[in-house]
Amino acid sequence: MRACRWWWVVFACGFALAGWAAAADPATHRGYEYYRIGDTQAARPGQTAPALMLMGGGSWVDPAFHWFVAQAGHGHVVILRASGADEMQDELYRRIGGVASVQTLVFHDRAAASDPAVLDIVRHADGIFIAGGDQANYVCFWKGTPLNELMDRHVREGKPIGGTSAGLAILGGYAYGALDGGSIVSPEATHDPLGSAxxxxxxxxxxxxxxxxxxxxxxxxxxxxxxLIAFVARLRHEGHAQVVGLGVDEATVLAIGGDGIGRIFTRDHGFAWLVQPEGTPQRIAPGQPLEYRDVRLTGIGPDSRIDMRDLGVQRPAFQVTADVRDGRLVVHGDLPTEDR
Structure with missing residues (x-):
């Protein structure tokens, strides 16, 4: 069974798009806004390299952005978003620096993801960064479009891609789409992991x-x-036996190079969290609380390295296990903070 049938995406996105159209400013009739800073025609100073910048949201981690810019060959970065304006663009160009140009595309509907001008901008990007916001808009506006194809091609060509918050949420092979208009919290997810939310x-x-x-x-x-344990439980229940979870703290970046080795940049003692259950849940059924035992949790900190080829972690920041018992999370061992 697929994690998300396309008819459900169309159904859920139909409501989201209808709601946006009612509030849309007529001045944005073309479906997107475009901003730029720097010389978009300048030659790229260096070579691009494959890389992933996985940012958990919150405050910027400047060394991680310097790393990302270097992977983009100090060339042309394109920011994709569905809310906001050019504030991230200006921050990247003026404060981080080291790029030839930064361009921002703010999407307001699905049609913009097929616009020739939009596609030309993305086609020539040396690095793509997906801003935060509402990942439901990204799914509704981009999934299955020519823009979606170009983003995949960008990655295949060995160029860096990254995202923060909602922008990170959609980078995985599986994603929480938030298509019901909300953002489910842990107790709700563990008490009904097969629910419509x-x-x-x-x-x-x-x-x-x-x-x-x-x-x-x-x-x-x-x-x-x-x-996240509930998400993994549902996916494994639906037949995706190898799926694992990867959570990233705020003001923290997991930077993965082309060799698959990831390291942490953080400004607030943050971690990436690798969530690896054993097998499938002991109990998962519609309307029933989750039962899932012996879920391994591995913390990836500034001194750690993760090899994404086999998920091995060198010098983990912590290693504990967790159970979900009748929908209630129980952690065995000490975590860096108590309120998880």
Missing amino acids: VTLVDGFLHVPWLAQVITDTHFAARGRLGR
Whole structure:
């Protein structure tokens, strides 16, 4: 069974698009806004390299952005988003620096993802970064479009891609789409992991090293361990036996190079969390609380390295196990903070 049938995406996105259209400013009739800074025609100074920048949201981690810019050959970065304006663009160009140009595309409907001008901008990007916001808009506006195909081609060509918050949420082979208009919290997810609020999507982006991964963001700050375990439980129940979870804390970046080795940049003692259950859940049924035992949790900190080829972690920040018992999360061992 697929994690998210396309008819459900169309049904859910229909409501989202109708709601946006009612509030749309007529001045944005073309379906997107475009901003740029720098010389978009300048030659790229260096060579691009394959890379993933997985940012959990919150404050910027400057060394991680310097790393990303270097992987983009100090060339032309394109920011994709569905809300906001050019604030991230200006921050990247003026404060981080080291890029020839930064361009921003703010999408307001699905048609913009087929616009020739939009596609030309993305086609020539040396690096793509997906901003935060509402990942339901990204699914509704981009999935299955020419833009979606171009994003995959960008990755196949060995160019870097990254995202923060909602932008990270859609980078995994599986994603929480938030297509019901909300953002499910851990107790709700563990008490009904097969419920309609757990809207999981697959077949969106095809990013190396993340094919069997579902990501989550703002991880410790918003207590999302329980819901990520619930997401993995549902996917494994539906036949995706190798799926694991990867959560990233706020003000923290997991930077993965072309060799599959990932390291942490953080400004607030954050971690990436690798969630690896054993087998399938002991109990998962419609309307029933989850029962899942012996879920392995591995913390990836600044001194750690993760090899995405086999998910091996060198010098883990912590290693504990967790159970979900009758829908309630129980962690065995000490975590860096108590409110997870």
